[in-house]
Amino acid sequence: MSASASAPGKMMLSGEYAVLEGAPALVAAVQARATATIGPAPADDPHVARDLDHAEPRYPEAARTRRLAEKELGEQAGALRIDVEALRKAGRKLGLGSSAAAAAAAAGAVFVGVGRDPQDAVSRARILSLALEGHRAVSPNGSGADVAAAVLGGVVRFRLDPATREADARDGSWPEGLVARVAWTGQAASTRELIGRVHALRDRDAAAYQAAMQRLHDESAHFAAAFQESPAAIVEAAARYHEAMDALGRAADAPIVEGRLRKVAELAAAAGGRAKPSGAGGGDVAIAFFTSDEAAADFEARCAAAEYDVLALELGGPGVKMSSAR
Structure with missing residues (x-):
């Protein structure tokens, strides 16, 4: 049994x-x-x-x-x-x-x-x-x-x-009207390594760490508020969070927003949406947000042309x- x-x-x-x-x-x-x-x-x-x-x-x-x-x-x-x-x-x-x-x-x-x-x-x-x-x-x-x-x-x-x-x-x-797609970068990331570099930043430059984390904290609150506002507000909040994660990575010398994630964000923007890493970054997956199915379909086509997989995930x-x- x-x-x-x-x-x-x-x-x-x-x-x-x-x-x-x-x-x-x-x-x-x-x-x-x-x-x-x-x-x-x-x-x-x-x-x-x-x-x-x-x-x-x-x-x-x-x-x-x-x-x-x-x-x-x-x-x-x-x-x-x-x-x-x-x-x-x-x-x-x-x-x-x-x-x-x-x-x-x-x-x-x-x-x-x-x-x-x-x-x-x-x-x-x-x-x-x-x-x-x-x-x-x-x-x-x-x-x-x-x-x-x-x-x-x-x-x-x-x-x-x-x-x-x-x-x-x-x-x-x-939220009603919000459309999302998940793109796989094709590269597995090491969350432990990325977090280790962020902690190293905290240990060697507390001021830089605090500035980067405060920005992320503010954008987290902004995203949470946008999630109760409108799909358009969420799309804009995703772009801001992507930028804040990139800033943390640059401060910590960590590839949080590495080349593949950056490319997925560019493809989402070209389709009328915005994308950000989902998780620690460094590869793995990105989540892209759109205000219409048509924009999401455009993103899928752009990803296919660039040889990025859009995962069929519910x-x-x-x-x-x-x-x-x-």
């Missing part, structure tokens, strides 16, 4: 870097889903999760979250098997938050195993708390916005208290939920 749950990936809409300093962030679920299954599995199965105390850890965020959930609900027999292939392209990560989705799915599988619906409001709140704790135990530098999107789904308004590390995650909604949709065991 197996218990299985799935959880979506994430797309950062705004708040990159600044969310760690307390700025508001917006993050959307992406219906490319990770699946976690607790049940029988071969000993040599490469998809079985292992915590950091194992000689060869795999999906440690998921393994740790399972431990925490079982401490609360009781141990379950079987291995934890993780499938994140939907969050990859040709075996390469896309920057869609696969580790957060795996952690959320792992907690969901434990809840399914004891007969609780992960989508129930009470269960969902507990899964969020457990997945945040499990993910942070392995990756302490993240904000948790990706975990919130994986658990809650839809659009999430997220804020982190930098002093207490308490997360405030609330359901939001997608933004929003359900968070963690029970899945058919496989």
